[in-house]
Structures are given as C-alpha cells and as structure tokens.
Amino acid sequence: MPQSPDVLDAVAVRTWCSLALEALGRERAAIDAINVYPVADGDTGTNLYLTVESAAAAVEAVFAAHETGSTAPGTADAVRAMAHGALIGARGNSGTILAQLLRGMAGVLAEAGDADHVRTALEEAAAAARLAVAHPVEGTVLTVATAAAVAAGATAGARLTDVLDAAYEGARDALAETPGQLAVLGRAGVVDAGGQGLVAVLGALLEAAGGRRRERPDRPAPEALPLTGDCAEAGPDGGPAFEVIYLLEAADEAVDRLRSRLDALGDSLVVVGGDGLWNVHVHVDDAGAAVEAGVEAGRPYRIRITHFAADRIRADRDPVQRAVVAVVPGDGLSELCAEAGATTVLARPGEPPASGELVDAIRRAHAREVVLLPNDALLRHTAAAAAEQARAEGVRVALVPTRAAVQGIAALAVHEPGRSFDEDVVAMTAAAGATRYAELAVAEHRSWTMAGICQAGDILGLIDGDVAVIGEDVQATARTVLDRMLSAGGELVTLILGEDVPDSLAEELGEHVRDGYLAVDTVVYRGGHQAAPLLIGVE
Structure with a gap:
C-alpha cells in the first residue's frame, strides 16, 4: 500500500491514476452491465476506463519528460496533465462528466495538495460538473459527486486520509440511494453506473494517499441487462438516435x-x-x-x-466467427477498410490510440476470432497489450505485426474468413511481410539522418522506417523513393495521398511507374487527414 504522504503530491497523483485504471479495468464489465441511464447502451464502464486511461497516459508523459534530468514534476504539472488527458480522451456521457470532475479538482490541487485543498477540490469538482450538464438529474453520478464533497466538507481539521475516507464513504452511501431517486434504476434494480465508476475512482484516490477502503457488501449487479434504450426522460420513440x-x-x-x-x-x-x-x-x-x-x-x-x-443490433446479434480490426492513419483509409469489412480505429496525427481504444474496437467487432492490424511499428506494444486483454475476455486474437498502413491494406486484401484461423493469419502475415513501405515527410529542423544532413523544410523519403532520400520537392523525392524500392522488383505500387495532395501527383507518379517498369500496376487511394503527404507500398 502507498505510504501516507499527508499531501497529494505528483507521485500520489500518478499512483491515483494507475490505481483508478486498475479498478475500472476490474469493474468495467460489471459497470457496463448496469448501464441503463441515460441510454442503456452498456458502455459506461468502458467509457470511464478509456477516459482514465487517457488521463493516466498524460501523467506518465509528464514523468517521462523528467526521466533524463535532475528535476521531478510538481503537483501542479501532474494534476493539470491528468485533467487535460481526461478532457481530450473523454468518452460518453459518464466519461465527459468525470473529465470535468477531474478538471475541477485540478484547478485547486495545482495550488496545493493538503487536506484543506483536497476538501475544496472535491467541492469545486462537484459544482463544476453540475454546471457542465445542461439538465442535471438526481440519482446520477452528479449526486454521488455532491455527496462525496459534502462528506469531505464535514471533516474540518482532519488529516488527508480521513478527508478522503469520508468522501469515499459518502459517495458509497449516496450510490446505494440512487435506485430510489431515479425511476429507471429502481425498475432495473441497479445503482447508477456512472456513480459506481466514480466510487471506484475515489477509492483509488484514498488508496493512493495511503488510506484503506473498508470492506462492506455492495449492491449486486446483474450479469446483463437488455439494451432497450430506456431512460427516465425518454420519449415514446426511446430517445435520440x-x-x-x-x-x-x-x-x-x-x-x-x-x-x-x-x-x-x-x-x-x-x-x-x-x-x-x-x-x-x-x-x-x-x-x-x-x-x-x-x-x-x-x-x-x-x-x-x-x-x-x-450498437444495440451488434450487441444483440450472435457473434460472428472472425473479424479484422485495423488502425488507420486517416479517415479516407477508415472508409476503405470499413468497406472491406474491417472494424477501424482512427489514429490522428500526433494522437496514437491507447490500448483501451483497441480493446474497445475488438469488442465492437463482436467476433470469436479477431485479426489485429496495428499498421504502425510504434503501436506494437500497445496492440500486444490490447490483444492480451481481449484474450482474457475469451476472444481469440492474432496480432499481425504490420508496420504501415500499406502493409495492412495488403493483409486485408488476402483476408479470407472461410479459411481456418491459423491459415488466414499466415496468409495475411505473408502478404504484409511481402510489402515494402515508404512515406514522405517534411523535416521540422536541421538534423543528421542515414541519408545525410537535412534542413528544416526538406522533403524526407523514409523507406521501411529509415530516411533514405532527402529532396527539395515532393514529386522528385517520391520518384527517387519509387525507383529505389522498385529496383528490387515489384508487381504492385500502392499510393495513399494525404488530404492536401493534388491528384496530379498520383497521375505523374503512375506515369513514371508505367514508363520505367513493365508489368507493374499502380493503385491510388485517398487517405484523408493523415500526417504524411504520401504513403507508398510496393508488393
């Protein structure tokens, strides 16, 4: 158990995020199962988990920035990172409210993390969350947050762990009362799902500060509830679509x-x-x-x-035998892969998906067997963690180590659900491995590369992840990259154009391939908003 610091410092904030993520990971399925308000879509636990995962990742990034130096992050750095990470990663109604709760706390804890500031932080968090919701409803996470703040406020002069213990117990008491406050919860015989998640987060905060949760029986959750879309305020049509x-x-x-x-x-x-x-x-x-x-x-x-x-149709239907989940760098490729039957996860420039997002996509695929295509060498460990978690949930997952989107497209092209799982994975892995990949990028500053010294603004041609060409314009650099790749042979060139790249570039490069390399075909796709202006694959 963490040592009691009497003050919530940066290390305690880091521990809080880690423990909260662990707690929500354990309780995710149970919280999903009791999700009946505001819409019974069975994802509150998952949304809270993904929100906290984003917050934890932001805090880890702050600590990583100090690893090579002699300084350590301060409490203000940690709590602001936590709040920002939750804000940009918030998912669903419950995750969005949790992000505001953490933001409200961070505004006070950035000043100090002693018991008095923690009391005030809980009060500010509850107030901020209510202001963020257009029409607050009692019997929800807002009620639980308010109860935690009121209980903490009654501990004037107490130590930090006593303040947090009071908040945790106040939240649990309020949670137990939610079925009597919100009719839809009473009919289903469950407590509020968002409130259950907040209790888990507050319990993690108590533990991170060195306190101990008192065990007592909680209201049992059903194994599953019908996803009918019922909510307390829904109209005759069951609410918005x-x-x-x-x-x-x-x-x-x-x-x-x-x-x-x-x-x-x-x-x-x-x-x-x-x-x-x-x-x-x-x-x-x-x-x-x-x-x-x-x-x-x-x-x-x-x-x-x-x-x-x-979503209800997917949840109600029988699982399919096999599906493909692919990470894609742009919305254009997302549409292309979706048309081929894949469930996609969009990786926006500078915003790689977290493991929780990949697990969520695997669940959405609703299949007994899943082939996971990370399509980025840097996502290898993230994808492996997601695959391991999905396997623990009973899904058979194979990770094909695709390092670029063009390799994922090649793998998806040979995907055949009618084959045995092992044969399909082998064929997809072979197709990906037979595809060399390249991309064009713009140098941000002067630096040394494997191809020599580049200046800011130079066009870099990266082949299989290494800088191989340094040029002054996109067309000439792309031609040189293609020539180097095709010198080793090839049958098909795939070009994926970025959002602002004109079609004329593809036409010029296609002509260059036709003129210089017999029997080599070229296919062109629009990648949409992606980091690289041009992605190239040679099979």
Whole structure:
C-alpha cells in the first residue's frame, strides 16, 4: 500500500491514476452491465476506463519528460496533465462528466495538495460538473459527486486520509440511494453506473494517499441487462438516435451560444473544458446539425458519432466467427477498410490510440476470432497489450505485426474468413511481410539522418522506417523513393495521398511507374487527414 504522504503530491497523483485504471479495468464489465441511464447502451464502464486511461497516459508523459534530468514534476504539472488527458480522451456521457470532475479538482490541487485543498477540490469538482450538464438529474453520478464533497466538507481539521475516507464513504452511501431517486434504476434494480465508476475512482484516490477502503457488501449487479434504450426522460420513440462527441477549439462566448443550440437539438448535453479547449457530448436525432453547430462555434475535431440502434443490433446479434480490426492513419483509409469489412480505429496525427481504444474496437467487432492490424511499428506494444486483454475476455486474437498502413491494406486484401484461423493469419502475415513501405515527410529542423544532413523544410523519403532520400520537392523525392524500392522488383505500387495532395501527383507518379517498369500496376487511394503527404507500398 502507498505510504501516507499527508499531501497529494505528483507521485500520489500518478499512483491515483494507475490505481483508478486498475479498478475500472476490474469493474468495467460489471459497470457496463448496469448501464441503463441515460441510454442503456452498456458502455459506461468502458467509457470511464478509456477516459482514465487517457488521463493516466498524460501523467506518465509528464514523468517521462523528467526521466533524463535532475528535476521531478510538481503537483501542479501532474494534476493539470491528468485533467487535460481526461478532457481530450473523454468518452460518453459518464466519461465527459468525470473529465470535468477531474478538471475541477485540478484547478485547486495545482495550488496545493493538503487536506484543506483536497476538501475544496472535491467541492469545486462537484459544482463544476453540475454546471457542465445542461439538465442535471438526481440519482446520477452528479449526486454521488455532491455527496462525496459534502462528506469531505464535514471533516474540518482532519488529516488527508480521513478527508478522503469520508468522501469515499459518502459517495458509497449516496450510490446505494440512487435506485430510489431515479425511476429507471429502481425498475432495473441497479445503482447508477456512472456513480459506481466514480466510487471506484475515489477509492483509488484514498488508496493512493495511503488510506484503506473498508470492506462492506455492495449492491449486486446483474450479469446483463437488455439494451432497450430506456431512460427516465425518454420519449415514446426511446430517445435520440445518435451520440455525438467532439473536441472543440472555441472562445467562451461561442461555447455559450453552442450550449443553447445543442440543448434545443437533443438531450444529455454535457460541455466541459475551458481555456479555449472543450469536450462536447450530446444525444440528438440530427448528428449533422450537432456537428455544424460546432463548426459555427469554432474548430471541432476528433468527431465521434455513434448510432444507438446500430450498437444495440451488434450487441444483440450472435457473434460472428472472425473479424479484422485495423488502425488507420486517416479517415479516407477508415472508409476503405470499413468497406472491406474491417472494424477501424482512427489514429490522428500526433494522437496514437491507447490500448483501451483497441480493446474497445475488438469488442465492437463482436467476433470469436479477431485479426489485429496495428499498421504502425510504434503501436506494437500497445496492440500486444490490447490483444492480451481481449484474450482474457475469451476472444481469440492474432496480432499481425504490420508496420504501415500499406502493409495492412495488403493483409486485408488476402483476408479470407472461410479459411481456418491459423491459415488466414499466415496468409495475411505473408502478404504484409511481402510489402515494402515508404512515406514522405517534411523535416521540422536541421538534423543528421542515414541519408545525410537535412534542413528544416526538406522533403524526407523514409523507406521501411529509415530516411533514405532527402529532396527539395515532393514529386522528385517520391520518384527517387519509387525507383529505389522498385529496383528490387515489384508487381504492385500502392499510393495513399494525404488530404492536401493534388491528384496530379498520383497521375505523374503512375506515369513514371508505367514508363520505367513493365508489368507493374499502380493503385491510388485517398487517405484523408493523415500526417504524411504520401504513403507508398510496393508488393
């Protein structure tokens, strides 16, 4: 057990995130099973887990930045990273509210982490979360958060662990009362799922500060509940059809107008954040209108739209025998792979997916056997961790170590569900291994490379992950890269164009291949918004 520090320092914050992630990992399935409000889509535990995973990753990044130096991160650095990580990684209604709770705490804990500041932090968190929800409902996570703050506030002069113990016990007591406060919970015979998750997070905070959770029987959760879409305030049609979530860069006054517009469009509206960055969550029938409202307010990105009915159909149907889950670097490739039958995970520039997102995609595939294509050498360990967790849940997972999107496309092209699992994995691995990959990138600064010294703004041609060509323009560099790759032979060239790359580049490179290399075909795809202007594969 961690030593009692009498103050919540950076190490304790790091431990808190780690313990909270472990607790939510253990309780994820049980929390998913009791998720009946605001929509019975069975994902509250998963959403909370992914939100905390993002927060924990941000805190780890702060500590990693100090590993090579003589300094250590301060409490302010750690709590701000935790809050920012939760904000950008928040998933679902519950995850978005948790992100605001952590943000409210961070604003106070950045000043100090003693018992008095922790009491105030819990109060600020509960208040901030209520303000973020358009129409607060009692019997939810908001009720549990308020109870924790009230219980902590009654411990004036107490030590840190006593404050946190009171908050934890207050939250548990409030959670037990939620079925009597919210009719849909009482009918199902369960406590609020989001509140159950918050109790796990507060228990982890108590443990991180050196306290001990007192054991007592909790209300049992059912093994599963029917995903009917019922909620306490739902209309005759069962509520809105879509969940829309996005990050938004916008000014405060624009967000005030956005809240009003989204509130008129749907329900379950939660807008959290500040200082120009917001996480927006709403349930609507017109998903396009919700996104357009974000465009009018500022710059929305990482847009995620979930169709509740489609999710219920996937949850209710029998599992398919085999599926493919692929990480893709752009929305264009996401559509291409989805058309080929794969479940995709979008890796945006500078935002690689966490293991929890890959596990979530494996679950969404709803298959007994899954072939996982990470399509990035840097995701090897993340994908391996996701595969291991999915195997623990009873899914047979094979990880094909694809190091680039073009290798994933080659593997997906030979995927054949009618074969035995082992034969299919071998064929996909062979196709990926037979595909050399390259990409073009723009040098950000002067540096040494395997091809010599590059200057900021130079075009770099990377072949199999190493810089092989340094050029001044995209076309000439791409031609040189193709020539080097095709000198060893090849039958098919795959070109994946970035969002701002003109079609003329593909036409010019295709002509270059036809003129110089007989019997070599070229295929072109639009990758959408991806980090590299051009990806190249040679099979």
